[in-house]
Amino acid sequence: MQRIFNYLPEAELEEAQFLNSLLKDKPDEEFRNILYIYRSRRRDPQIILLTTLIGFLGFAGIQRFLINQIGMGVLYFFTMGFCFIGTIVDLINHKSLATEYNRKVAFQVMALFENQ
Template identity: 60%
Template sequence: MDMYENPYMAFPGITAEEMALLQQGTAELDENQKKYFYMVYSGKRKNPQDILLVTLLGFIWIAGIQRFLVGQIGMGLLYFFTGGFCWIGTIVDLVNYKEIALEFNRKMAYESYHIAKFSVK
């Protein structure tokens, strides 16, 4: 796994917290498992800037798309039918878009770790 020994730097919008999470989480994986983890995780990961953009779209188009993107279908429907709680929820999501993406990416890293750990031997 080359890319200057840290392939996670290629992820757009990666934060130091997410980088530390990925490095700690993959420390015990061998090289093949790390490559497989990277492949699986890169397909599931959400860029925080994408979350920000779709949250902004909630003001002019359809509220709640950001919640659908991160798999929170119930909250997405609630935002959709209430106009993002009359835009208050949308404003809160604008402030917290990085946390929304990090929470989702943390779950995807956990899933990807288990897929890589038990699939590649």
């Protein structure tokens, strides 16, 4: 697991454990390349939290655009985050939103390397 933290020091324990289980059999060069690409595409839960808080200022849905949920982002924007209820729910669930997105990204990056 230390290998994960060497290349991704900002990762939380749960994320590092997931990546470690996903990459445990990879050679060093492929491991490093996968983590570099993953790191550039992942979303930090703190960024999701901050963009969700911006929703209370009238720009609801930015967090949904960041995690590639464009339809929900547009819906949140035009309904003021479902009258702030959806924004409050996203505020509570910001870590799970980031985790779900990051896991999808990890699987996408792994698929890139499996197709080579």
